[in-house]
Amino acid sequence: MHKTLLLIALTFGSAAWAASPQDLLQQYEASSGKASAQRGQQLFVNKHGREWSCASCHGSTPNKSTQHIVTGKTILPLAPAANEQRFTDAAKSEKWFKRNCNDVMGRECTSQEKVDIISWLLTIR
Amino acid sequence: MHNITRLLLSGCCAALLSAPALADNIGMPGNMPKSYAAECASCHIPYAPGLLPSKSWLGIMHSLDKHYGTDASLDPKSVAEISAWLNQHAAGSRKFAEPSPDNRITSSAWFARKHREVGKEVWLRASVKSRANCAACHRQTDKGDFDEDNVRIPK
Numbered sequence: 001m002h003k004t005l006l007l008i009a010l011t012f013g014s015a016a017w018a019a020s021p022q023d024l025l026q027q028y029e030a031s032s033g034k035a036s037a038q039r040g041q042q043l044f045v046n047k048h049g050r051e052w053s054c055a056s057c058h059g060s061t062p063n064k065s066t067q068h069i070v071t072g073k074t075i076l077p078l079a080p081a082a083n084e085q086r087f088t089d090a091a092k093s094e095k096w097f098k099r100n101c102n103d104v105m106g107r108e109c110t111s112q113e114k115v116d117i118i119s120w121l122l123t124i125r
Numbered sequence: 126m127h128n129i130t131r132l133l134l135s136g137c138c139a140a141l142l143s144a145p146a147l148a149d150n151i152g153m154p155g156n157m158p159k160s161y162a163a164e165c166a167s168c169h170i171p172y173a174p175g176l177l178p179s180k181s182w183l184g185i186m187h188s189l190d191k192h193y194g195t196d197a198s199l200d201p202k203s204v205a206e207i208s209a210w211l212n213q214h215a216a217g218s219r220k221f222a223e224p225s226p227d228n229r230i231t232s233s234a235w236f237a238r239k240h241r242e243v244g245k246e247v248w249l250r251a252s253v254k255s256r257a258n259c260a261a262c263h264r265q266t267d268k269g270d271f272d273e274d275n276v277r278i279p280k
Contacts, residue, residue: 067254068169070168070193070195070254071168071169071170071254071255071257071258072255072258072261073167073168073169073170073258098198099195099196099197099198100196102190102196
């Protein structure tokens with residue numbers, strides 16, 4: 001069932017469909033290797049040659065609301081277990097990956113990096 | 126003193142005394158695009174369009190990938206929609222229409238004047254954090270009401 005749906009999504013060349021974080025993970029996994037939650041955590045909490053890490057705004061255990069590091073604006077939890085809205089909208093996830101990976105790494109995240117990060121976030125309670 | 130003169134003087138006094146309070150309630154237009162709330166209000170408060178002149182809003186909307194140290198890039202449709210709304214409700218001929226060097230609301234001369242009594246350490250409090258965090262002290266930011274009566278500076 002999942003394979004068929006995945007095929008349909010890929011056929012239409014759009015990542016605009018995802019109903020759950022697991023679905024989104026599968027979509028990204030189609031163009032990457034196997035997920036590693038451990039790698040995902042390292043990616044998330046470390047800096048990558050620039051001022052911020054993902055954890056700078058989302059916290060190193062992203063299961064609570066945090067404050068934007070510059071503006072102080074409340075950011076809702078990132079881990080799906082703490083916020084059921086997370087990673088349920090592929091377009092929204094893609095948009096934020098694009099912006100925030102650019103902030104943290106100075107480039108877009110690869111599919112492998114997205115897969116690693118999402119799989120780690122799914123382990124957080 | 127003639128009665129007319131007295132009347133004019135008291136009228137002028139009343140006007141002057143009430144003007145500052147009224148002037149600080151610049152309002153929030155009712156037809157905010159959903160994209161403004163979803164995109165622009167995710168990292169900071171949704172700033173009332175009347176806080177900057179059109180020229181500044183234009184500058185900001187055309188450099189979103191370099192938005193004060195972060196990448197805030199948006200799809201063209203949202204950029205167009207938000208720009209139109211900001212332009213429509215931007216500061217007109219009033220004091221908020223002063224351009225500021227980097228188009229920041231917080232680096233304009235009127236901002237400095239309005240906040241000159243706020244101690245330096247206030248901006249460093251965890252509950253405030255940044256001059257851009259209007260809602261920390263201004264309780265009616267979402268309504269575009271910056272009247273002094275609605276200010277509570279947190280500890």
